[in-house]
Amino acid sequence: MTLHPILAALKKHKAGVTLITLQIALTLAIVCNAVFIIGQRVDRVNRPTGLDEQNLFLIQQAYVGAPSGDDAESVQKLDAMQRSDLETLRGLPDVESVAAISSLPLLQSSWTGGVGLKPDQQHSTEHAAYYFGDDQMLKTLGLQLVAGRNFTASDITNRGFRGVGQPAMIIVTKALGDKLFPKGDALGKTVYLDGQAIPSTIIGIVKRMQIPASGSWGNSFAWNSVLQPIRLNSSYTRTAVRAKPGRLDAAMREAREALFKANPMRVLEDQPNIGVGIMPFSEIRARAYRADIGMAVLMGVICLILLCVTAAGIVGLTSFWVGQRRKQIGIRRALGATRNDILRYFQTENLMIAGVGVLLGAILAVGLNLWMMKQFAMDRMSLLYVLVGVVALLMLGQSAVFAPARRASRVSPVEATRSV
């Protein structure tokens, strides 16, 4: 079959053909970028924090009328209050382990700083998030130690939330260790935190631990975590608790009762949006990724509508053309064209229109991605998305055209003899 008759017919419907081509192009451009956004969000949501998230919960509370924590004496008072709470929690029947900790991955409350290789370094080598806590952090969070050792109880010191000083030893993530020491020999090395002259030795390396920030702000240092053996004392405390397997709800209930019983002068009423209360890690995760999941769903819905509209548009327009060309089809059939010929004619026609559409759309898709990179600091889209999009839209076009094309192929040769 030659393409000539198709081209001649298309020329007669320039405007219609242009519109449907344009529509296919726009659909491809938007769908590619939307699916790319979905892919990115899904990747982000699926990355493991490095924690054993099951049976883990967090207690965030504030003491009422507590000492200020500004002088040494009041810091020690605060520390005594905090240690007493830790003891209370450790004594509960459904609790496996308890750790004082300044934040958790995905909690969005970060303390970040710079890690340098030399003392008094003006610009740090790597940006990192700090987790302050005690020797129970690794066990409670379920972090995997891949080299070196954990903090021991005697390594743990305490200081006021706004105290000064740097730890003598730290544990870092493998990601951070490898960035600082590309040879992979970070264990035992000395680093300097926050551009100061006090050395900190890396005594242990954990496999993976995400920073508290999950948004784009933290993208550049998402795995750079530093664990410091320091209980930070302030009137506000965070405590990570691992419940015995399957006893999460019971342990949370026990914790609340026991803490209030030990000292009622505290704020512990659940107000997760202002960082107070007891919540399971699953809720921290859900809150952190709510916007990402929402965005993915929204993009998905829009893609679905787009593809349906475009498919329906192709069906509608082709149906019209079939209706318009009944006489011509009849003549072709009378002159010996088979049903298959007619079917193929419309399918080839659609392939040509869609072909031009997807070519144009591919360029538009890349352009749109470039624009979004500039405007919203989005990543570069892999061309695979465009490629899959092209194939998908061509298939969509072919399946959309099938029904009207088959109707066309059923036009009887008798139509040739009928006048309009």
Next chain:
Amino acid sequence: MFAYYLDLALRSLKRHKALTGLMIITIGFGVAASMTTWSVFRAVSGDPIPWKSSKLFVPQIDNWGPAGHGPKDTSNEPPDAMSYTDAVALMRDHRAKYQSAMYQIGAAVTPQRVGQHPITAIGEAVYSEFFPMLDVTFKYGSGWSAADDDHRAQVAVISRHLNEKAFGGGDSVGKTLTIDGHEYRVVGVLDDWHPQPQFYDVVNTGGFSEGSGNIFVPFTTAIANSMNNNGNTNCVETPKEPGFVGLQHSECVWIAFMVQLDDAAAVQQYRQYLDNYAAAQQQAGRFTWPPNNRLRNLMAWLDHEHVVPSDTKISLYVALGLLLVCLVNTAGLLLAKFLRRASEIGVRRALGASRREIYTQFLVESGMVGLAGGVLGLVLTGLGISSVSWVLPRDIAALARLDVSLLVTTLIVAIVATMLAGLYPTMRAAAVQPAWQLKSN
């Protein structure tokens, strides 16, 4: 005549029910997606204080110098919050009509009623001029006086929400509230005043946050009572002294600042004042760099701080893209539909209908498709807005509302957009040569 066109349009639309339905559904979905995302965008990007935003400014002072910028950062932008030293100096000099330094506090409030556990209220430590500057509306009482600032009076303004929680509602002016162990006298209860974005302290609230803005106490009192700041603290070097006092003596930035300047001359004078201040700091040896200040108008400031989440913008653009595709689709279908009626047009033209009348007829037909699409779009927009809370962050989703202006906009967008889509097909229809059509039949 219009009724006649309506009748013609209805007949024509009825003739191709499937196609008409397709067009209406297309327009409906396109408009609904756009209007739903628009309602969210409108809510987060709107002017939170339209009658006054042009007079509100945020000063920035560069107290970090080149050390505040990483090796890759070439912006030379001063920090977006202020150090205690600068904030207090600006308050002391008092060069604007109104001004207030402010920082976020998390206050542990002990309710008066027995048996109730203490609660946390998030709010701000501000100066007395905060209230007249931002036209804060009160249900009971008022803000405090400048003398209260000076004397570090233990007074507080609370939100309606906190009033309910702590006192069970009612006029609580004069009652005592125990905050972090200190007794404060309630001087005012806010009316429903919780502007979104929370434009007065963007650096600490990020713009949108549930549960903040519930308590206001004098800045000076909060400092005297060592109420720690609850928001962000950014340091270019670690404070040399410990404690909250160490933070106050450091170059760390954690304080938001806002001034009211009524005219261009006042703005110019304040700019000059900031430069003089920074120059004096340079002379005193505190800054080793020339003055590098900013004085942004409120809306420019919100833009600079990227208060509108980029996801909101992306969703709006993608939804507008969807609308565009829907319109192209409708244009294609209308074109096919109109051109198929070439013979009908030919007859009408031959019987004396002018081009203008053909135009009117077909535009009325597109308009009707638009109207029907708009009505469907309204229903879908309502559905969309009620389900955004499921998709978007809670504090943002809560702002999206279906109101009269959105209803009207939805209908107008649907009708105008469809008529635009119908414009080219109509032009083609009106261009039909009557003689040609009559001959070929």
